[in-house]
Amino acid sequence: MAADLTTVVPGQAYPSGPGHRPVTGPGVFVGRDESAFHLATTADYFGWLEHVKTAAGCSRPVRLTGEIATIDRATGRLLASITTAELPDGEIYKPCGNRRHAVCPSCARTYQRDAYQLVRAGLTGGKGIPDTVAAHPAVFVTLTAPSFGPVHTQRSDRKGRPIPCRPRRDALHCPHRLPAGCQRVHADDDPALGTPLCLDCYDHTAQVVWNHTAPELWRRTSIALTRHVHARARTLGIGWVPQVTDTGRTRRIPPVRLSFGKVAEMQRRGVVHYHAIVRLDGVDPTDPAAVIPPPDVFGVDDLAAAVTHAAATVAFTTAGHPANPTGWRITWGAQVDTRPVNADGDITDGKVAGYLAKYATKSTETTGHVSRRLDGDTIDLYANPHGTHPERLIDACWTLGAHRDWQRLRRWAHMLGFGGHFLTKSRRYSVTFRILRDARTIWRRTETHHQHGHPADDETTLIVGLLTYAGSGWHTTGDALLANTAAAMARERHDTARHELAAAV
Known part of the structure; x- marks a missing residue:
């Protein structure tokens, strides 16, 4: 895949910092793949990773701009506010939330785990469902x-051994002069699986x-x-x-x-x-x-x-x-x-x-x-x-x-x-997906408050986001490469810890 290049015009000011391609000199073409290396070597690289952490594994995150305000629930008084212009890249990244694995594997993984908990709670209890x-x-x-209409398929005998798809002793043909049977044993990756024996008869x-x-x-x-x-x-x-x-x-x-x-x-x-x-x-x-x-x-x-x-x-x-x-x-x-x-x-x-x-x-x-x-x-x-x-x-x-x-x-x-x-x-x-997602949001906010050394105050304050849609996808291929690599490593560490904990129990 050809690198996406940006022309640097002499005398023109360009933004710097996380998410922006570096300028190495006047009239130089800087590729997005190269910008990944420069971004990873900047001093605030880990701050940028922390900023995009919630959407790091997403294939096409939603970018939002605007203001986030903290309001006192009792009085309605504005306690604090921050604009996205003060954040890395000047935007907030939100996962796309697509459930389809072929579209976004990361968001589909989250959806799959929520679906697992939803289905299993209905069989064993928990998450508000009685254990009975x-x-x-x-x-x-x-x-x-x-x-x-007949299609190519996989068949097996009573002992589980694979047998031909649609065996026939006679040599019958359909009205379109195609064989009415199939003597092949189809493999799992055979593209013929699921296709009709005759498209015109189907x-x-x-x-x-x-x-x-x-x-x-x-x-x-x-x-x-x-x-x-x-x-x-x-x-x-x-x-x-x-x-x-x-x-x-x-x-x-x-x-x-x-x-x-x-x-x-x-x-x-x-x-x-x-x-x-x-x-x-x-x-x-x-x-x-x-x-x-x-x-x-x-x-x-x-x-x-x-x-x-x-x-x-x-x-x-x-x-x-x-x-x-x-x-x-x-x-x-x-x-x-x-x-x-x-x-x-x-x-x-x-x-x-x-x-x-x-x-x-x-x-x-x-x-x-x-x-x-x-x-x-x-x-x-x-x-x-x-x-x-x-x-x-x-x-x-x-x-x-x-x-x-x-x-x-x-x-x-x-x-x-x-x-x-x-x-x-x-x-x-x-339970519902909303209950599971709300519980995950509360847990993440609680962890964030503890990491910063002060308790969660969701009961007394309200966080309001006055945000607008800015676009979808990562700014550069380098940004996507670094964010998805960091997310993949985090998932691998999480899976390893989960397997080790299950083995210990």
Whole structure:
């Protein structure tokens, strides 16, 4: 990669200090890579590193300028203020916060760890969730999409040995004269994985419609799960619980409810499927927000039966479209996996939380397509009705989205039609990301106050930032190199200490 050079004009004043490229003489070209060396040798280099520490590992931090004021909470009096012009680089660096590992590995790492804590707290308790949830019936569910045409895949026999992709004894061909089978054993990095055996036979239109309606299919499935569990309660002879409302009236509510946390995973063929933790809770009529154990007669088998029933019965038909006036039938695929979560078996809380947190940071990159939101100026770069598998999916989104009732398909064409969240949870399953982030902010402020030799005073003072957006990204490649290297070394030391502490325990 060619170095980015800046021309130094004789007689013109240039800023110096951290973040600015050094001037070595009139008319000299100074490269950004060279500026990294000069920045690292300046006296205030470590002060600059401390200043960018919070966003040091970010690929594209947000830069802010303005004023930060400290105000007395009781009187509203201004105690102190500082402008960003007095700070290194004259700006404040804030992490971009992107959850996608392909976009920003550092911010995605933070998001992944928060997701891990969020999912695991719903299985073991902690962070405001009672520890008794560890004894609640819970299942790990995988719901897949139906088939839209044969694709190249990896298969194994009962002993786990790899076998050919789609073996056929006859030499049948599809209507487009392509082989209807595949005798290859695909490796993990084979680019053919997830691609259709015949692009022209594959139903790309139905797939993007399924992606688009997958959140609605999950919503209906969660309703069916709840109804099945309530019907099971009636079968077991468990009566509804009386509850007094705020108006003084008495109503009867179900004795159990479901809580869940789920993540959407984009498969290589470009279709989403869901991994979910479904937990059964009891209901306290005096405190509806409380999380209590369900009646003892309910078990994991009852929960698994509810999931199996809902996955097999929930279906609906979309609204009509000129491409399909009768609409598309939306159902789950035949592959539905339900496994109980327990502390001693293969499906433990730690493994499940790690699995869901890993996929929460991924997106369409597994299909080979990575782009931001598309519009009329950029769609031709990614859509092609006669191109690759991802290009045909994007073209199907754009073509169907031309209808006024299906315009959201164009909005989510870069996501192959899927417009839902990759990680969601029910209200009472666990804590929220905001609670975790606020706790981390408080901890960092407390550590900063202790490092400067005075206690934290967040209870008596209020810090207000009057900041405006100045730009995104590092000023120079050298700045990015130094900041990311320092962050990588800090992460490595942190991981080493964590592993040593775990080994010692």
